[in-house]
Amino acid sequence: MPPRAGGPAIRGRGGGPSRGTSIPVGLTSGGHVTTVGVKRPSYGTGGRELNIFVNSFTTTIPEGVIHHYDVISPSEKTLPARLNMDIIKQLQLRIAPEIFTPRAVYDGRKNLFAIRELPFGEDHTQEFEVRLTEATEPSSRTAKSYKVRLTKVAEINPEVLQRFIRGEQSHDNAVLTAITALNVVIRMEPTMTYPFNVRSFFTSQETKDIGGGIQLWRGYFQSVRPGIGQMFINIDISTAMMYKSGSLISVCLEFMCGSNPQHPSMLYKQNLPERDILRLQRFVSGIRVLTEGQSGPAGRPPVPRVVKKLTRVSAKDDFFTTREGGRISVADYFRQALNRPLRFPDMICAEVGSGAKIPLELCTVPPGQIMKKQMPSDKTKDVLDFATKRPRDRLQSIQRGLGVLAYGQSEYVRQFGMRVDSTNPKHVRARVLQPPTLRYGPGSKQPTIVPNNGSWNMISKKFYKPTGPIKRWGMIVFETERRMDWDAINEVIAGLIKGCADVGIQMGSPSLVDYYNPQFNIQTNLTKFGTAIFQKALDRQPPQLLVAILPEGGNDIYTEVKFWGDVQKGVATQCMKSSKCRRAKPQYFANVILKINVKLGGINTVPDPSSVSALTDPHMPTIVMGADVIHPAPGAIGKPSFTSLVGNVDSDSAKYIAESRAQTSRQEMIADLYDMSKSILMNYGSYRHKVEKKAQGASMPKRIIFYRDGVSEGQFKQVLEQELPQLKRACQELQVDAKITVVVVGKRHHVRFFPQNERDADKSGNCPAGTVVDTEIAHPTEFDFYLQSHGGLLGTSRPAHYSVLYDENKFTPDALQSLSFALCHVYARSTRSVSIPAPVYYADIVCSRARNHFDPQEKWDFLSSDDAASSARGSAGLTDTLEKFQQAFKPLHSLQKVLMYFS
Structure with missing residues (x-):
């Protein structure tokens, strides 16, 4: 993927151009093409053919040389992209x-591209002064001056892109910068007109008010992407949360009170506790406002x-x-400036960037401001409802976007x-x-059963390996x-026991059933409850399973139960919401038992060895x-990032265990992969030797397939340089002689598949599960493919993008595609195939569950930013915070380490 806005400029030797020279960049001599990942060995041939559309549109490549300039504002810190x-x-x-004719394009950060060389003389550099007028006080205008220096750093010959898509050019900085230049060209017009983020812009043509001072706007994503023999523009619809326009008072009241109308006096200082001010401040910080009496220069808006x-005192007391x-x-x-008194002198004020304090009643929120904060949890459904579109509707919306x-x-x-051929999406x-x-x-x-479009059922089937009684x-x-009387509880118990019997599990009556008040100490009550079961047991053993019925909004209780x-205790737990399990149908209990079986050591289903020989070859464990x-x-x-590694321990690639850690905030590479992979490998060998009765020398793997989630294309090299050596070191330490394949699974992309004919679509209008593409829109030189492995439910399905970075096993495209598709069918929690291979899906869940490794009684806050005091401590304070989190991160109980506790 080309670098995001602000990507590194290409420079000549020594970091900049020599005087009086221009630096041609791009054309490589010789025919040696290098790749970051594995070169494509061939194309897949397996499966039946299907004609589809992809939301990509072909574009030509410029013929003339593109001149690349570095943009520097020497006197300024990093400014907002919109201001730049x-x-x-x-x-x-x-x-x-007269200098900028024709006009150049700019990415809002460091890069400016021109189709002709700008007349800057022999030095190829020139400094300009730009005065922008802004109002800093009511009825007054001051001009702010910005110095901008442009320096030519490279000439980009677009021929490098022609060579690259023909497979004759390495994916080097010349190619990256050429793609960046084309992206800046296509984004320049809309970013001058509409609200935008890095690669999407948004219009007010389709909006939805979701309350809480937030609106949703429909937008369009666009990105220039290389294909095989062609360049494309990938276009998709996107959604942004926007601050609602209007008076700042009404936006604040809506945030605090939802749709219930409240009098502005709620924002009086005496009516606002400190925690409410902090909550409101987190919401409005960064919002841009116009103030009454503010005016811009002649002919320009303020x-x-x-x-x-927000201030902590009222306007009359400040x-x-x-x-x-x-x-x-x-x-x-x-009152003096406006020649009238304030309507709400008891209300708190907003402090703006210059330090000025403005009464809220004088502030208006202009439209089109993207809210770059975490989505409020209660708005998720609204956002999904707005963003979700069936494939046919989505493609029509994309084609309407071409008009915009x-x-x-x-x-x-x-x-x-x-x-750009904007008449037809790409036919593939x-x-x-x-x-x-x-x-x-x-x-x-x-x-045995063969899934139909990624789905099957458990009717009249027993688990492959049901857990013991x-x-x-x-x-x-x-x-x-x-809300949950004894009759309802007995129904739930009967539903669980019957559901277990249907799949081959013997489940007796519960040893103990009791109500507990969640307002009291939950962990103390759980221990008291577990001890009572232990004391009732004839064999004096701890409980095998604890089922917890939770009220609506019982997330905190859930965290306590899981911790x-x-x-703490190493007891399998299964939580159920009272609203879901009360008067539930047998299908509900069947889904719950899918989880319970694997949590207690059972295996639900395995792929038949005949259909996935690459996974089940006894000579290549x-x-x-x-x-x-x-x-x-x-x-x-100062909050940590969480890492996870999941791996199978059985010969059927169906039973998984997990490792999890806390590490430096926002560090993408896994720091502790050596320890984590060593633990997984040891458990694999132990399980195969003790449970599957393999000989000691034959219990370790001879093949490792490592699926890595969550890294961008720009980080592929880091995976090979930082993570792969740790995995190899763990193998070497344990004397494991295994061939390794590393595959990155990407979900954060905008490629979508659309069936050309309705007869080829499933019930949801999507392409059928198992649709794979490795031609035309794939990488020109590297081994990659798109696989839509799940049947559609709502909206347009997203295929996963697989990029093979390292492959000692020499997989053919057909073998790796069918193996990856098979792994999407062994996800224990459902009787449907999932969008990514089960171990990757599990790793995602384990990362999310990492918060359960902290004692909830210590009230850890993983969502909100630290207060101003802790933020002011600087980098040393952040290090202290990370160490605090790492020390408080409790390991799994030994009994749970070998079980699928995360299912």
Whole structure:
């Protein structure tokens, strides 16, 4: 993927151009093409053919040389991209239009590209002064000056892209920068007109008010992507949360009170506890506002000011010293300036970036402001409802977006000589792979089954390996007896016992059932409850399973239960919401039992050896690993990232165990992969020797398939340089002679598949499960493919993108594609194939569950940013915070380490 805005400029030797020279970049001599990942060995041929559309549109490559300039504002810190765009716009239109003809394109950060060389003389550099006028006080105008220095750093010959898509050129900095230049060209027009983030822009044509001071706007994503023999523009719809426009008071009230109308007096200082001020401050910090009395220069609108924080005193009680040396309250100052008193002098104020304090009643929120904060949890459903579109509707929306993008009318696209075929999405010949055969246990009416479009059912089937009899178990109820009476509880117990019997598990009556008040100490009550089961047991053994019934909104109770079971006591736990399990149908209990069986050591189903020989070859015992990293929420300072590694321990690649760690915030590479992989390998050897009775020398793997989730294309090299050596070192330490394959599984992309004919679509309108593409839109030189492995439910399915970085096993495309598809069918929690291989899906869950490794009684906060005091401690304070988190991260209980506690 080309670097995001602000990517490194290409420079000549020594970091910049020599005087009087221009630096041609790109054309490589010789025919040696290098790749970061594995070179594509061939194309897949398996499966039946299917004609589909892809949301990519072909584009030509400019013929002329593109001149690349580095943009520096020497006197300024990093400025917002929108302000930078405004500065360069004024520079080209007002300050030096004769130099910028035709106009150059700019990415809002460091890179400016021109289709002709700018007349800067022999030094190839020139400094300009741009004055932007903004209002800093009511009725006054001051001009702010910005110095901008442009320096030519490279000439890009677009021929490198022609060579690259033909497979004759390495994916080097010349190619990256050329792709960056084309992306800046196509994004220039919309970013000058609409609200935007890095690669999407948003219009007010389709909006939805979701309350809480937030609106949703429909937008369009666009990105230039290389294909095989062609360049494409990948276009998709996207969604942004926007601050609602209007008076800042109404936005604040809506955030605090939802749809219930409240009097503005709620924002009076005396009515706002400190925690509410902090909560409101987190919401409005960074919002741009216009203030009453503010005006811009002639012919231009006023420049909005950014809210930095909220005051802790009211406008009438907040005094400051004037330039003349007098003392005056904010309320009195504005009464004089506006020649009228404030309506709400008891209300708190907004402090803007310049330090000025503005009463909330004078602030208006202009439209089109992207809210770059974590989505409120109660808004998730609203966002999904707005963002979800069936494939046919999504493709139509994308094609409507082409009218908004208007490549043919863009002066920038035309001047750079790009011609975009916006009439038709790309037609691609895909293939639909044959699903694996799944095997169930003895006693099943149908011992094997072939999924149909990624789905199958458990009717008249027994688990492949049901867990042993569940004799010691209890049900602890954290719901009130009024909402969940004894009749309802007995129904749930009967449903569980019957569901277990249907799949081959013997489950006795519970040893203990009792109600507990969630307001009291939950862990103490759990221990008391578990001890009572232990004392009742004839064999004096701890409970095998604890089932907890939770009330609505019982997330905190869930965390307490998981910490007690997974970390403290090593007891399997299964939580159920009272609203879901009360009067539930047998299908609900069947889904719960899928989880319970693997938590207690059972195996639900395995792929039949005949359909996945690459996984089950007895001469090549294989371990499949999934690895992931998740990062703290936007704005959360000093919170750790969490890592996970999951791997199978059985010969059928169906039974998995997990390792998890806390590490440096936002560090993408897994720091402890050596220890984590060593632990997984040791457990694999132990299970195969002790449980599967393999000889000691034959119990270790001879093949490792390492699926890595969550890394961008720009980080592939780091995976090979930092993570692969740790995995190899773990193998060497344990004397494991295994051939390793490393595959990155990507979900954060915008490629979508659309069936050309309705008869080829499934019930949801999507392409069928198993649709794979490794031609045309794939990488020109590297081994990659797109695989949509799951049947559609809602909206448009997203295929996973597989990139093979390292392959000692020399897999053919057909072998790796069918193996990956098979692994999407062994996810224990459902009777549907999933979107990514099961070990990767598990790794994702284990990362999310990492918060359960902290004692919840210590009230850890992983979501919000630290307060100003802790933020002010700087990097040393952040190190202290990380160490605090790492020391508090409790390991799994030894009994849970060998079980699928995360299912």
